[in-house]
Every structure is written in C-alpha cells, then in structure tokens.
Amino acid sequence: MDFERLLSTIRRHTQLTEQEEMKLCAILRIKKLKRKEFLVRVGDDARHEYFVNKGCLRTYYIDEKGTEHNTYFAIEGYWLSDIYSRTFNTPALCSIVALEDSELVHIPNIALEELLIDVPALERFFRISYQKSLATIHLKQIQLLSMNGCERYNYFREKYPEIDKRVPQKHIASYLGFTPEFFNTVRSKAIREKVLSSAKVGW
Amino acid sequence: MDFERLLSTIRRHTQLTEQEEMKLCAILRIKKLKRKEFLVRVGDDARHEYFVNKGCLRTYYIDEKGTEHNTYFAIEGYWLSDIYSRTFNTPALCSIVALEDSELVHIPNIALEELLIDVPALERFFRISYQKSLATIHLKQIQLLSMNGCERYNYFREKYPEIDKRVPQKHIASYLGFTPEFFNTVRSKAIREKVLSSAKVGW
Incomplete structure (x- = not known):
C-alpha cells in the first residue's frame, strides 16, 4: 500500500x-x-x-x-x-x-x-x-477585499495552475462566487490581457 | 502578574x-x-x-x-x-x-x-x-453563502452579544461587509423583527 x-x-x-x-x-x-x-x-x-x-x-x-x-x-x-x-x-x-x-x-x-x-x-x-492553513485563509481574506473579479481569477490561475487545468471551469466559477455569465466575461478579459502582455511588437 | x-x-x-x-x-x-x-x-x-x-x-x-x-x-x-x-x-x-x-x-x-x-x-x-478555528471558519463560510444581510447581522448579534454591545456599530458594519447605509436598513429591520416577535397580543 x-x-x-x-x-x-x-x-x-x-x-x-x-x-x-x-x-x-x-x-x-x-x-x-x-x-x-x-x-x-x-x-x-x-x-x-x-x-x-x-x-x-x-x-x-x-x-x-x-x-x-x-x-x-x-x-x-x-x-x-x-x-x-x-x-x-x-x-x-x-x-x-x-x-x-x-x-x-x-x-x-x-x-x-x-x-x-x-x-x-x-x-x-x-x-x-x-496554523499555516489559518495564516493562508487570513491572507486570502485580505486579498479578496482588494481584488476585482478579473484579478481574483488571475490570482487563482497563478496560485493553483494544476487545479485550473483539471477542474471544469463551471466549478471554478462557483468557487470564486461568480455567475457563469460573469465568469465568461472575466475569463475572456484575463485571456485577452495575457495575450496582449506577451505579444511582441514586430515591426 | x-x-x-x-x-x-x-x-x-x-x-x-x-x-x-x-x-x-x-x-x-x-x-x-x-x-x-x-x-x-x-x-x-x-x-x-x-x-x-x-x-x-x-x-x-x-x-x-x-x-x-x-x-x-x-x-x-x-x-x-x-x-x-x-x-x-x-x-x-x-x-x-x-x-x-x-x-x-x-x-x-x-x-x-x-x-x-x-x-x-x-x-x-x-x-x-x-483545528477548532478552521472548523468554525468552514461553518461561517457556509452560513454566509445561505444567509441574507439581515440574517447575517442577527447571527452575529446572537453569536457575539458582548462584541455587539462593546464595538461601535460602524466597525461591525465594516466587519460584515456592509456600507453604513445598508447597515442602517438591516439594523432597523432586525430591531423591528425582534420587537414584533417579542410583542404579546394583549386584547
């Protein structure tokens, strides 16, 4: 075993x-x-x-x-x-x-x-x-107070990339307290920002 | 000491x-x-x-x-x-x-x-x-999901009557995530409901 x-x-x-x-x-x-x-x-x-x-x-x-x-x-x-x-x-x-x-x-x-x-x-x-779990919950509580929806989604993806890959998106939306419609908006915005920030000016 | x-x-x-x-x-x-x-x-x-x-x-x-x-x-x-x-x-x-x-x-x-x-x-x-703190946070997380503003305020007052008495109301509003205006509405409603539920029909 x-x-x-x-x-x-x-x-x-x-x-x-x-x-x-x-x-x-x-x-x-x-x-x-x-x-x-x-x-x-x-x-x-x-x-x-x-x-x-x-x-x-x-x-x-x-x-x-x-x-x-x-x-x-x-x-x-x-x-x-x-x-x-x-x-x-x-x-x-x-x-x-x-x-x-x-x-x-x-x-x-x-x-x-x-x-x-x-x-x-x-x-x-x-x-x-x-003790570490309590400390992490304390940090999360504070971060949630100072982040908008898009920032919270980006934070989740950075912090838990493996969960983001394996858990269906509708479940992540529910975890973050988003409606499916709001989640779609936030997700599109996050992806757009990521593409823009990694794009290179080529001319 | x-x-x-x-x-x-x-x-x-x-x-x-x-x-x-x-x-x-x-x-x-x-x-x-x-x-x-x-x-x-x-x-x-x-x-x-x-x-x-x-x-x-x-x-x-x-x-x-x-x-x-x-x-x-x-x-x-x-x-x-x-x-x-x-x-x-x-x-x-x-x-x-x-x-x-x-x-x-x-x-x-x-x-x-x-x-x-x-x-x-x-x-x-x-x-x-x-462990007890983590368990209590877990319960609170669930209660917050299923309570409206008025229920959350009533729950706070029942659970922490001493804090409710000693902490200025504006600080309790901030703790519960309410704006001062919303807190006033919720508080009036909670007091009205308490008065009504304790009133006796005397005729």
Whole structure:
C-alpha cells in the first residue's frame, strides 16, 4: 500500500522515528473512488481525515435554493475532510465528490486522536499544518477585499495552475462566487490581457 | 502578574504539570494599551501571540483606496495576532488597535516555538485550538453563502452579544461587509423583527 507521499509530506515538517511511522501506517487504509463517486454526502458521519494520493475531488455546499457552492478542490498531496464534522462530531455540512478516478489515504478520526497523544511529533505536524492553513485563509481574506473579479481569477490561475487545468471551469466559477455569465466575461478579459502582455511588437 | 485566565483556558483542553505551567509563565509578559493605542501597525514585525486579559481590540486591513475593512474583534479570553506575519515571518498585513483600555498577555513567537517542542501538551493545546478555528471558519463560510444581510447581522448579534454591545456599530458594519447605509436598513429591520416577535397580543 502506498503511503510514501503522505509520509514525505509529514517529514517536511517534523521527524518521526521508524517505530512512529510504523504506528501511523498501522491505522492508514487506502480508499479508491471512481469519477463522480461520493466520498462524503451532506449529513453523513464524516469523522475521517483523507490525504489524496491520486486524483481530484470537489467539496461543495448546497444552499436552500438547491444551488451548489464549491468550497474546496483537492489534488495529489492535499488533505481533505469535512473539518467541522470531524472536529465537533456533527453530520457533514458538505458533500465531497471525485472529479477524476481517485486514490486516497483514509485515517479514521478516533485512531488519529489516540495516535496524536502517543506521538507528539505528529501532534506537532498537525499544529503546524493547521496554523499555516489559518495564516493562508487570513491572507486570502485580505486579498479578496482588494481584488476585482478579473484579478481574483488571475490570482487563482497563478496560485493553483494544476487545479485550473483539471477542474471544469463551471466549478471554478462557483468557487470564486461568480455567475457563469460573469465568469465568461472575466475569463475572456484575463485571456485577452495575457495575450496582449506577451505579444511582441514586430515591426 | 495575572496569567490565570490564560492558564485556565489552556487547562480546558489539555493538562500541564506544575513545572510546565511555570515554564510557560516564564516567557509571558503583560502589555497594557490605552484606548486608540496600536498593538500592531501594518508593516510591523508582528511575530508575537497575544491573549486578551481585559479590554477590546480591532484588527483591520486598509485597501488601496484607503478604506478600512475590519477582520477580527477580540475581547477577554480571545487570542490575537497577525497570524500570517507570525507564521511566515513577514511584515504585518493588518493593524490592531485598542477600542478600550486593554491588558494583554504577550508571548514572543521564538520563545513559544521553543516551548512547544519542550512541552508536547502545549503543542496539543494549540493543535486543538487551530483545528477548532478552521472548523468554525468552514461553518461561517457556509452560513454566509445561505444567509441574507439581515440574517447575517442577527447571527452575529446572537453569536457575539458582548462584541455587539462593546464595538461601535460602524466597525461591525465594516466587519460584515456592509456600507453604513445598508447597515442602517438591516439594523432597523432586525430591531423591528425582534420587537414584533417579542410583542404579546394583549386584547
């Protein structure tokens, strides 16, 4: 079973002994999903953490009018869960569906909580990860306040080129909070600006 | 020096030995601010964590047009920092100013990082705190998608009654992303609905 990508992600932040890595691997499972298959449906008991080995997944919320709002995309090397459900033991707020055939590492929450007490280096890894996520959300909040639609789309494409390539455009529009019509306008403008800025005066 | 509130906040999530509590207290300092005094100014080296013993503070970002956007309020028992600056060692993105005379516990980041390696129970406390913050942000993101202006204001008042009482209304309007005019409309509507729902038919 392939846990190497997950282990090397952890090793970038903290050092586990060989025995600690074995303890971690003992609670890990592999989960495979076909495209369009659900990992979590809203209302599920979603008390697990996942790590993406391969593939691409979409997290979304459905509002009272039945409109889907994308809140997160995950590709190789990303962590993934309904964090509210996992933290406060409530039914899932969002659904998570595979956009491509995917392979995930599955960590049951109860086993993870026990392991965190037993292996402080792992507690350290998750503390650093969560702190970085909070810091990144803080930066994003500020950037959104100072960017117009076109700037936000360009920022997304620069920051997440792989997601921009693999996720259907309608889902990116929903993630950015754009209507499909507004997204088309913004996209045309962004492409036009890119072409103009890379064009060379040849005479 | 009064570190009791901070210690009891930590004790709610994790258990420190007497010796560990002493190690923590050894790096803590008290910082007092007068109303309108700045704790952090945008661009500062803001590599510290703070805990509010007493008072009320406002974190805000200034956009390119010079408009202030409030991003966070902190009262007694809240943690406070420019988390991006503290995590990635960059200049502060936001300013933090006292809305009332305030007393804070000041934790220098370098000393805190060293202590977290030395005291795993403290690492655990911050991992749990950050995870809960991320979960709460996830819930808030979803609630914002499904609430109109009036519902958002009512939700804020129910969730943070103490902040609603102590923070000037113009700052709450900015936090909720409302213009002052829209805020006045929403506020009148919220008050009218509250009066109507609590009125008794007496004849």
